[in-house]
Amino acid sequence: MSDSFDVVVIGAGPAGYPAAIRAGQNKLSVACVDEWKNFDGTYAFGGTCLNAGCIPSKALLESSELFQRAKDEFAVHGIKLGDIKLDLAAMQKRRAAIVKTMTGGITALFKANGVVGIQGHGQLLPGNKVVVTAADGSQRTLQAKNVILASGSTPIRLKTVPHDGKFIVDSWNALEFDAVPARLGVIGAGVIGLELGSVWRRLGSEVTVLEALENFLPMVDQTIAKEAQRHFKKQGLDIKLGAKVLRAEVKGAAVDLVYADAQGEHQLQVDKLVVAVGRRPFTEGLLAEGTGVELDARGFIQVDDHCRTGTTGVWAVGDAVRGPMLAHKGKEEGVMVADLIAGHFGEVNYKVIPSVIYTAPEIAWVGQTEEQVKASGRAYKVGAFPFAASGRARAMEAGQGMAKIVAAKDDDEVLGIHVIGPMAGELIGEAVLAMEYSASTEDIQRTMHAHPTLSEAIHEAALAVDKKAIDSINR
Ligand SMILES: Cc1cc2nc3c(=O)[nH]c(=O)nc-3n(C[C@H](O)[C@H](O)[C@H](O)COP(=O)(O)OP(=O)(O)OC[C@H]3O[C@@H](n4cnc5c(N)ncnc54)[C@H](O)[C@@H]3O)c2cc1C
Numbered sequence: 001m002s003d004s005f006d007v008v009v010i011g012a013g014p015a016g017y018p019a020a021i022r023a024g025q026n027k028l029s030v031a032c033v034d035e036w037k038n039f040d041g042t043y044a045f046g047g048t049c050l051n052a053g054c055i056p057s058k059a060l061l062e063s064s065e066l067f068q069r070a071k072d073e074f075a076v077h078g079i080k081l082g083d084i085k086l087d088l089a090a091m092q093k094r095r096a097a098i099v100k101t102m103t104g105g106i107t108a109l110f111k112a113n114g115v116v117g118i119q120g121h122g123q124l125l126p127g128n129k130v131v132v133t134a135a136d137g138s139q140r141t142l143q144a145k146n147v148i149l150a151s152g153s154t155p156i157r158l159k160t161v162p163h164d165g166k167f168i169v170d171s172w173n174a175l176e177f178d179a180v181p182a183r184l185g186v187i188g189a190g191v192i193g194l195e196l197g198s199v200w201r202r203l204g205s206e207v208t209v210l211e212a213l214e215n216f217l218p219m220v221d222q223t224i225a226k227e228a229q230r231h232f233k234k235q236g237l238d239i240k241l242g243a244k245v246l247r248a249e250v251k252g253a254a255v256d257l258v259y260a261d262a263q264g265e266h267q268l269q270v271d272k273l274v275v276a277v278g279r280r281p282f283t284e285g286l287l288a289e290g291t292g293v294e295l296d297a298r299g300f301i302q303v304d305d306h307c308r309t310g311t312t313g314v315w316a317v318g319d320a321v322r323g324p325m326l327a328h329k330g331k332e333e334g335v336m337v338a339d340l341i342a343g344h345f346g347e348v349n350y351k352v353i354p355s356v357i358y359t360a361p362e363i364a365w366v367g368q369t370e371e372q373v374k375a376s377g378r379a380y381k382v383g384a385f386p387f388a389a390s391g392r393a394r395a396m397e398a399g400q401g402m403a404k405i406v407a408a409k410d411d412d413e414v415l416g417i418h419v420i421g422p423m424a425g426e427l428i429g430e431a432v433l434a435m436e437y438s439a440s441t442e443d444i445q446r447t448m449h450a451h452p453t454l455s456e457a458i459h460e461a462a463l464a465v466d467k468k469a470i471d472s473i474n475r
Contacts, residue, residue, distance in 0.1 A: 008144035010122035013047020015318025015330025016150030022338035024113035033122035045106040052172035064202035153279040153319035185270035193276035221369035362424035367416035379409035383464030391452040398422035403457040412440035
């Protein structure tokens with residue numbers, strides 16, 4: 001096998017593997033190097049997202065929601081079941097099988113697109129060479145015209161809350177618990193903390209979420225965040241805001257922790273403690289001396305708007321570079337870079353990146369929040385539609401939440417769309433497309449939406465912006 005490639009990608013997560021596939025589609029010779037190892041010691045492509053993030057978390061969110069709905073909601077539909085029992089081993093087996101199928105799928109996609117997949121650690125050397133160290137310590141040097149760095153991110157650990165992988169754990173460990181912890185502590189009420197808290201709460205844990213910030217979900221439109229907070233409280237998630245964890249230690253088979261809030265210091269004992277305080281770029285062992293690739297003060301690889309590092313022929317994408325740490329953002333960057341290398345057009349629209357929190361109700365948004373628009377000084381108008389008035393949502397027994405649109409007063413441009421409610425993550429696709437095409441609310445108003453569907457909520461919210469909603473009272 002030749003060791004010379006047009007493109008070598010380091011990292012086969014959702015930023016790296018699409019870059020490799022698109023490079024292959026562009027008829028470039030390409031290798032993709034990845035060192036991910038699962039807890040059982042086996043290599044797997046797919047990075048954090050497929051092995052320890054997006055996919056396993058969504059598998060467990062789905063299973064746990066079905067469990068909870070079967071227990072608490074089926075009776076309303078006239079479905080009577082006997083004693084509902086949890087088989088966590090089967091639930092975890094399903095989660096693992098989905099991950100295996102998806103990561104195995106990447107190997108098949110690599111083959112179909114002419115990508116040489118290599119398992120081992122990759123390090124960039126000066127002169128666009130990559131040295132790959134395999135598990136047995138053997139090394140091979142690849143020469144590349146272009147190198148794409150897609151080394152991703154890793155959970156942030158707290159010194160005062162020492163990780164042991166058993167009692168004090170990270171998000172990956174928390175996806176693989178083999179028993180439901182009676183008392184679960186979660187540090188961090190961000191996306192990952194709320195999703196994991198929801199999974200284990202639905203399966204029976206008493207969940208306490210400790211968040212140092214006073215504001216709940218500060219990055220989310222605050223109308224939506226307030227509504228979310230109400231629902232999570234009703235579900236029994238004990239979310240303590242302004243609660244800073246000072247220290248924690250494992251004592252026997254439990255974790256003792258101390259946190260401080262405005263009232264002073266408090267003690268809490270839990271059976272497992274998940275640290276979900278964010279992620280940092282992962283670049284350990286990635287760059288040899290003299291490559292010219294720079295990191296910024298927070299450890300992100302420095303790139304321009306087209307993901308070029310300062311070194312000719314070296315690019316960087318995904319969680320390892322600035323911008324939101326989201327799989328789809330990394331994917332678009334990877335594809336853009338592979339197209340630019342091939343001499344094609346490539347661009348990422350950083351203003352239109354959707355975000356989703358897969359709780360129940362789901363939360364999804366794109367563009368600016370009402371607070372951001374207000375702060376920008378631009379005159380704006382707002383329309384909202386409650387799912388309580390949606391026939392489809394009612395039929396689904398999911399009439400909670402709303403769709404909300406923020407638009408410019410002068411030219412009617414849609415500035416942000418925010419949804420909390422059933423399938424919000426799916427509904428946001430329409431919002432993203434609308435904003436990608438610089439839609440006005442009138443464009444959405446004049447677009448026919450099938451009835452009865454959840455997407456009518458977006459249509460009605462657009463109508464509500466001009467006080468023309470049909471299915472709810474205009475305010
Ligand atoms: C619990 C959880 C849930 C999440 N849910 C979502 C979600 O629903 N939606 C969403 O958009 N995002 C989600 N994310 C975030 C998402 O997983 C990341 O944004 C995404 O994986 C980043 O992709 P990436 O390719 O940049 O990096 P990664 O997925 O981290 O992949 C990087 C890969 O590079 C490999 N690597 C690193 N250095 C080297 C090296 N030197 N040599 C060889 N290989 C190397 C790593 O082993 C890894 O396989 C979630 C994250 C977590 C933790």
